[in-house]
Amino acid sequence: MPPQRWHPHLWHPTTQVASADPPLRAVRGRGALLELDDGRQLIDAISSWWVTLHGHAEPSIAAAVAAQATELEQVIFANFSHPPAEQLADALSARSGLERLFFSDNGSTAVEVALKIAWQWWRNRGEPRRQLIAFEGAYHGDTMGAMALGARSPFTAPFDELLFEVARAPWPATWWGDEGVEPRERLALERLEQLLETPTAAVILEPLVQGAAGMAMVREGFLREVERRVRAAGALLIADEVLTGFGRTGALFACQRAGLTPDLIALSKGLTGGFLPMGVTLAREALHAGFIGASERTFLHGHSFTANPLGCAAALASLTLLEANPGRYERFEARHRPHLEVLAQHPKLRFPRLIGTIAAIDLVLEKPGYFNPAGRIVQRRALAEGVFLRPLGQVIYLLPPLCLDDTQLEQCYGAISRALEAL
Ligand SMILES: Cc1ncc(COP(=O)(O)O)c(C=O)c1O
Numbered sequence: 001m002p003p004q005r006w007h008p009h010l011w012h013p014t015t016q017v018a019s020a021d022p023p024l025r026a027v028r029g030r031g032a033l034l035e036l037d038d039g040r041q042l043i044d045a046i047s048s049w050w051v052t053l054h055g056h057a058e059p060s061i062a063a064a065v066a067a068q069a070t071e072l073e074q075v076i077f078a079n080f081s082h083p084p085a086e087q088l089a090d091a092l093s094a095r096s097g098l099e100r101l102f103f104s105d106n107g108s109t110a111v112e113v114a115l116k117i118a119w120q121w122w123r124n125r126g127e128p129r130r131q132l133i134a135f136e137g138a139y140h141g142d143t144m145g146a147m148a149l150g151a152r153s154p155f156t157a158p159f160d161e162l163l164f165e166v167a168r169a170p171w172p173a174t175w176w177g178d179e180g181v182e183p184r185e186r187l188a189l190e191r192l193e194q195l196l197e198t199p200t201a202a203v204i205l206e207p208l209v210q211g212a213a214g215m216a217m218v219r220e221g222f223l224r225e226v227e228r229r230v231r232a233a234g235a236l237l238i239a240d241e242v243l244t245g246f247g248r249t250g251a252l253f254a255c256q257r258a259g260l261t262p263d264l265i266a267l268s269k270g271l272t273g274g275f276l277p278m279g280v281t282l283a284r285e286a287l288h289a290g291f292i293g294a295s296e297r298t299f300l301h302g303h304s305f306t307a308n309p310l311g312c313a314a315a316l317a318s319l320t321l322l323e324a325n326p327g328r329y330e331r332f333e334a335r336h337r338p339h340l341e342v343l344a345q346h347p348k349l350r351f352p353r354l355i356g357t358i359a360a361i362d363l364v365l366e367k368p369g370y371f372n373p374a375g376r377i378v379q380r381r382a383l384a385e386g387v388f389l390r391p392l393g394q395v396i397y398l399l400p401p402l403c404l405d406d407t408q409l410e411q412c413y414g415a416i417s418r419a420l421e422a423l
Contacts, residue, residue, distance in 0.1 A: 014155075021380075024388075029056025032404040034388065042388045045412045047401050049390075050211065050243050051274035054321055055403035061273045064317035065310050077103065077306040084312030088280075091319055095252060096265055098282035102299075103307040107242035108141025110266035110279030111204070114238045115145050116301055117264060117283055118202035121236070121290045124297045129201040132164075133192070133235070135171040139212030140204065140240050140266075149204055151213070154370055167195045173216035175351040176344065185222045192226060196233035202264075203230045204238040207254035208355055211243040214395035215360035217353045220258040227260050236287075237262040242279070246270035247322055247329030247402070250356030257356075263287060271311075273318030274401075278311035328402045332357040335406070336398070339413040348420050349396075360397035363423070368394040374423055381419030387412050 004022040012023060024042070028035040032055055034042045044052060054061070068084060075082060089101040104113050115132070122129045132149065139153075140146040147156050148163035156163060169192040172184035192203075207223060210216040230237045239262035244254035248270065251257035255265065264287070268279040291299050305311075322329070336359040343361060344352035351362040363374050375391030382389045389396065389412075398412050 024383075031055040031057075032401050032408050040386070042383070042386055043404070043408050043412060044401065045382075045387050045404075046390050046397070046399050048274065049269075050248075050399055051269045052401045053246055053270035053273045053318060055401045056274075058273055058275075058318075058321065058403075060321055061275050061314050061317045064313045065275060068310050068313035072309045074305065074308055074310075078302060082307070082309055082312075084309050084316060085307040088312045088315050088319075091316065092267070092280065092282060096255075096282050097261065098263075098265060099285040100283045100288040102281045102283065102301075103303075104279040104281065105303050105305055106141075106277050106279050107240075107266065107268035108143040108146040108279075109303065110242060110268050110281050111140045111146045111149065111238075111240055112143055113279075113281040113301060114240075114264040114266050114283075115149065115202070115204070117281065117287055117291075117299065118236045118238060120299060121287050122201050124290045124293075129199045129235075131167055131195070131198045131200045133167045133169060133195050133200055133203040135205055135210070136168050137171045137173070137210050137213035137216055138168075138204070138206060138240075139210065140206075141242075167198070167200075169195060171210060171213070171216060172218055172222060173210070173213075174219060175217070175353040178351075181219065185219070185225070188222070189225050189229065192229055196229055196235065200230075200233055200235040202236040202238050204240060206240045207244055207258050207260060208249050209244055209254070209358060212392065214362075214392045215353065215358055215397045215399075217355055217358075217360075223258045223260055227262075236264065238264040238266065240266045242266055242268045246318070247326070248357050248399070250330055250333050252322075252326075252329075271318070272314035273321070275314040275318070276308070276311040278308065278315065322402075329357060332402070335409060339409065343413060343417060346417065346420060348423060357402065358397065358399050360395055363391075363394040363396065363420075365394050377422050378416065378419040381422045382412075382415040385411070385415040385418065387415035389416070 006022050025037040026034050027037045032043050034044050093099050102113050134149045138150050140149040170188040172188045174181040239255050245267045249257050263284050265282040272278050291297050333356050336354050340352050340359045348364050349361045350364050353360050370393040379389050
């Protein structure tokens with residue numbers, strides 16, 4: 001087995017070289033498995049940062065990308081349109097009910113675009129609104145605007161002076177057997193109402209699950225109450241579905257499961273089935289209409305790779321595959337449930353929660369937090385059993401690709417359970 005090592009010319013994301021293990025070296029991906037250069041095979045239990053939707057190297061997406069690559073690989077989208085972009089816009093518009101699609105490159109930029117559209121739309125109307133509201137614990141990406149919308153955390157700390165102010169309402173996360181959720185929801189709604197007394201451009205939320213916060217799940221009814229208040233205040237509602245989109249919560253979009261009708265939706269990650277980096281922001285036609293007229297009204301935002309045809313082809317193939325078998329995402333929750341019920345009995349675990357393909361549970365720790373080493377211990381132990389996890393501090397979660405079979409699912413839960421012995 002070759003030793004794991006740091007490459008002399010690479011700089012890895014969110015990684016402290018002084019204390020982290022050197023990276024695993026992947027040479028191949030097939031379905032739910034990643035193969036390493038030493039021949040080991042690992043179950044990718046977190047879909048490679050939540051992007052690999054169906055499975056690695058999914059043949060129909062690979063074929064669609066290969067076919068598109070020999071036709072049109074890229075074209076400047078300011079002056080051109082192209083069939084895959086148009087087909088994708090038609091498809092996502094029909095499914096989301098939002099008529100306009102703006103392309104960018106990843107989840108952070110999809111959020112930045114939503115924010116900029118919302119902000120400029122009010123300006124274009126001649127009634128600028130200066131307040132933005134987000135939720136405690138939120139994560140919307142690592143670029144400056146997306147970071148500003150997200151909660152302050154060790155990730156934002158070095159940049160806090162640079163980040164614009166955002167008003168924040170509590171996020172009443174809940175779990176199985178939680179008896180205190182109602183008063184927490186009431187408190188959150190009261191705070192939101194107070195904040196909305198100030199004219200507000202937009203409220204942004206991660207529908208049903210705050211991912212990076214540690215798979216913090218809220219009830220559908222709470223979100224509907226949020227929307228009711230946002231509408232009453234005349235603010236725009238932005239749904240960041242970068243994680244939750246494309247079946248992750250058991251419905252095509254989390255907004256559909258929760259019964260929300262946002263004005264803007266940010267999508268990425270599963271959009272291309274995890275094949276290519278791409279983000280999209282869907283917007284109501286009325287927002288688009290607010291940008292038509294004099295040149296100052298223009299949305300002067302664009303990325304070099306806007307609407308990259310390979311990404312569009314991957315996204316179309318991914319959507320086709322997803323819709324050919326919706327049972328794969330609709331039934332995942334029922335597949336998780338019995339395993340999570342057993343795991344939840346473990347004395348070192350608490351706060352079990354589950355939605356769609358996402359199951360999470362917390363380690364009982366004296367000092368929970370992102371840097372608590374317990375998560376790393378669980379990660380190492382599971383890795384030794386061929387399961388790749390990436391706990392978020394004390395939160396152990398599974399967010400696997402849809403192709404994961406029952407044996408592999410059992411392996412994931414078994415590896416977590418046995419890893420707890422090391423704590
Ligand atoms: C809800 C949410 N929004 C935005 C982002 C940022 O996406 P990206 O990492 O592609 O920039 C993430 C990434 O985890 C996310 O979970």
